[in-house]
Amino acid sequence: MESVEGNGTGRGNLQLVVSELCRVQELVRQLELHLHAPDASIDLCRALTAEIFALTDRSIGFVAAAHFPDAPTTPSSTSSSLSGVSDQPFRTNTKKRKATARWTSQVRVSAAGGAEGPGDDGHSWRKYGQKDILGAKHPRAYYRCTHRNSQACPATKQVQRADQDPALFDVVYHGQHTCRPTGGRRPPTNQHNPHAESLLQSLRAGLTVDAEHGALNNTSVSPPSMASPVASGSNGGLAMSPYPVPAGAYAEWPLDGDLQEVVSALTAVSAPSMDCLFEFDPTFGVGVPNFFM
DNA sequence: TCTATTTGACCTCG
C-alpha cells in the first residue's frame, strides 16, 4: 500500500474507501443474515444491495479520481467502455491467447482447511488444462464451463495458487455464464438461494478490510464454511466468484498492485452478482454499472 | 459405459 502514500489526494480517498468498505462489509453481513432467514424479505435484500452498489460505486470513483484525474472517474462510465466487448462472443474455436480479453474478473480466495482449491461457486467446471507459469511456483489450472458443449456456455476460469500464500488462490474468470443453472448439479448449501450463499462467501472474501492500518486487504480470508474438496478428484468446483466483472477495465490502468486489487475486489462484488442473485429488473440500481448490456 | 481429469502436443501472440 505504500504506493498509495505520497499521493495526498489518493491517501485521503483511500481513507474514504476504507470506511466505505467497512460499511459495505457490514451490509453484506446483514444481507447474509437475511438470506438465511426463513422469512427473508426480497425487498429488504434489494435495499441492502442497492446501498452496497452505491458505496462500491463511489469507492471506485474515489480510487479512479485519485489516480487518474483525466480518466473517466465513475465506475459506470469506465465499465460502459466494455459494452463493445460484451456483444462479441467469447472466442472458443481457436487457440489464440486471450490476453487481450477485456471482460474478466480476478478474485483471490482462500482454500479452507488446506483444501486443494477454493470452494464451489455454484457452477460446474471442467478442467481442460494445466500449465506451469514462468516465475510462478504453482501451475495454473484452466477450467471451462461443463455446459460449454451442450449450451455453448463461454465461461472459463483460471485458478492459480498464490506464490506468497499457498492457501490463497487467484481465480480469473473469462466470459459470462450463458448456461442455465437449473439444469446443472448444485450442492444444496442454501435452500433459499445456494447461489447467494457462495456469492456471499465471495463477497466477504473480497472485502476484508484492515481498518486499523488503513490498509485494504482482499486476500486474508478464511471462510470457515466452504471447505470443499476441489481440484483433481472433485468436479473441479474451484472458484469463488462466477460473476464476470470487468475488472479488466481497471487492470488496463497502471494501478498499483494493492490498489488494483481493491478495485478488483470492489468490482467483483458489484452489480452483476446481485443481478444474478435476485434477478433485478433492469431499472433497479441507479448508477450501477450495467456490465451485461 | 460415461464423465471428468491428466498431460503432452500444438497453436498463437508478443
Added chain:
DNA sequence: CGAGGTCAAATAGA
C-alpha cells in the same frame, strides 16, 4: 522463439 492457452488422446473413477 518463448510463454501462455487450448486441444485431444489416454487414463481413472463412479
